[in-house]
Amino acid sequence: MTNNDFLLSVEGLTVSFDGFKAVDDLSFYVDPEEIHVIIGPNGAGKTTALDLICGKTRATAGSIRFRSRELTEMKEHQIVHAGVGRKFQNPSIYEDLTVFENLEISYPKGRSVFGALAFKRDAKVRERVAEIAEMIFLADHLSERAEYLSHGQKQWLEIGMLLIQDPELLMLDEPVAGMSVSERVKTAELLHRIIQGRSVIVIEHDMKFVEDIAHKVTVLHQGRVLSEGTMAHVKSDPRVVEVYLGH
Ligand SMILES: Nc1ncnc2c1ncn2[C@@H]1O[C@H](COP(=O)(O)OP(=O)(O)OP(=O)(O)O)[C@@H](O)[C@H]1O
Numbered sequence: 001m002t003n004n005d006f007l008l009s010v011e012g013l014t015v016s017f018d019g020f021k022a023v024d025d026l027s028f029y030v031d032p033e034e035i036h037v038i039i040g041p042n043g044a045g046k047t048t049a050l051d052l053i054c055g056k057t058r059a060t061a062g063s064i065r066f067r068s069r070e071l072t073e074m075k076e077h078q079i080v081h082a083g084v085g086r087k088f089q090n091p092s093i094y095e096d097l098t099v100f101e102n103l104e105i106s107y108p109k110g111r112s113v114f115g116a117l118a119f120k121r122d123a124k125v126r127e128r129v130a131e132i133a134e135m136i137f138l139a140d141h142l143s144e145r146a147e148y149l150s151h152g153q154k155q156w157l158e159i160g161m162l163l164i165q166d167p168e169l170l171m172l173d174e175p176v177a178g179m180s181v182s183e184r185v186k187t188a189e190l191l192h193r194i195i196q197g198r199s200v201i202v203i204e205h206d207m208k209f210v211e212d213i214a215h216k217v218t219v220l221h222q223g224r225v226l227s228e229g230t231m232a233h234v235k236s237d238p239r240v241v242e243v244y245l246g247h
Contacts, residue, residue, distance in 0.1 A: 006065075007032045007199045008053070008169060013062035014223075015052060022048045024223035026062070030169070033195045035213050037202045039234075040220035041244050046203045049220070050171050053201075054086040055079045066169065085167035089174050091158040095147040099138050099157060102146055103129040106161035128164060135193060136160040137186060152183035156190065163194060170194070171201045176209050188212040207245070219244065 008030040015023045023045045030036045038046045051057040053064055055076040064071040071079055093102050107125050133139045136156040141149065146157060155175055162170055176184045184206070191200055191213050204210050210217065210231060217234045219227040221244070227237040234240050 005032075006030060007034075007067065008201075009063075009065040010049075010053070011063050011065075013049070013052060013064060014060050015048060015057060016060045021223050023052060026220070026224060028218045028225060028228065030199050030201060031216075032199060033197070034199045034215045035191055035195060035202065036199065037204055037210050037214040037217045037231075038220060039204060039207075039210060039217060039244065040226070044220040045223040046220055047173060048223075050086060050173060050201065050203065053079075053171065054084060080165075080167075083166075083168035084171070085162035085165060085169070086171045087158055087162055087173060087175065089177065091154045093146045093154055093157050093161065096145060098143050098145055099133065099149070100129055100142040102157055103132055103160055103164055106164045108165050132160045132164050135163065136190065150183075152179045152187070155179065156187070159190070159194075166198075168198050169201065170198060173203045174205065175202060176204065176206055184209055185212075 006029045010029070011027045013023055013026040014021060026045070026049060038049065040046055048057060052059050053071060055071065055074060059072045062072070066082060066084060069082055071082070071084070074082065094105070097105070104125060107128060129142075130139070133142055136159060138153060138156060138160065141153065146154065149157065159172070159175070176187050179187065188209060191202070194200070202213065214231050217229065217231050218225055219234050219237075219240050226243065227234045227240045235245065
């Protein structure tokens with residue numbers, strides 16, 4: 001039975017690579033405005049699960065329902081268009097463009113209601129770029145070339161490039177890897193700020209950061225759910241301690 005109150009329902013999801021099931025009969029659900037963190041040991045299938053949701057990898061079996069749509073039957077660009085944004089581990093920003101230009105080129109095309117009045121569209125884009133830049137702590141860096149940003153600022157810029165498309169589901173793969181402590185704190189703040197009207201799935205190994213952001217945690221092990229619930233719940237689950245947290 002599908003519960004339509006969930007933003008995302010993953011059920012019985014399986015992918016087999018030459019007989020090896022990297023994701024094996026996986027089910028989990030994401031509520032609207034939820035920060036849902038996926039943790040688990042190396043090779044547990046976390047990245048593969050996100051690859052399946054964004055259409056980069058095709059499922060062998062199972063279903064992924066996003067609102068009322070079945071994503072397993074859609075192409076990658078259709079999934080993006082449906083409102084699913086994905087950030088990979090390495091930032092894919094344009095180093096030789098400014099912060100402003102990086103955000104501007106990410107603004108969705110063809111959404112203008114002003115028709116030929118291009119200047120009105122330009123004003124709207126500038127306004128939205130300014131709004132996003134403020135949100136990602138880069139309001140004072142709009143005219144700076146992206147190559148001069150710190151590693152953390154580059155990560156934020158890429159999140160901003162996704163936010164400007166206003167996805168209802170945003171997926172982030174290890175967003176704080178390589179960040180300083182203060183950048184991690186600000187990233188947690190950023191995530192709490194952007195979930196109004198959207199949900200976020202995060203893969204993360206930094207448990208302090210997970211504690212700061214997670215509404216719900218799903219622990220994967222060998223492609224399956226090992227444990228699920230609040231951080232306090234999964235932290236005290238002996239099976240999680242044994243395969244992951246105790247190491
Ligand atoms: N295209 C592929 N072909 C064959 N095997 C694959 C493929 N993609 C992933 N795998 C295997 O599936 C398993 C799960 O990999 P995945 O990258 O999803 O794990 P992960 O939980 O994200 O790990 P990590 O924390 O190290 O990033 C691994 O054993 C990996 O080698």
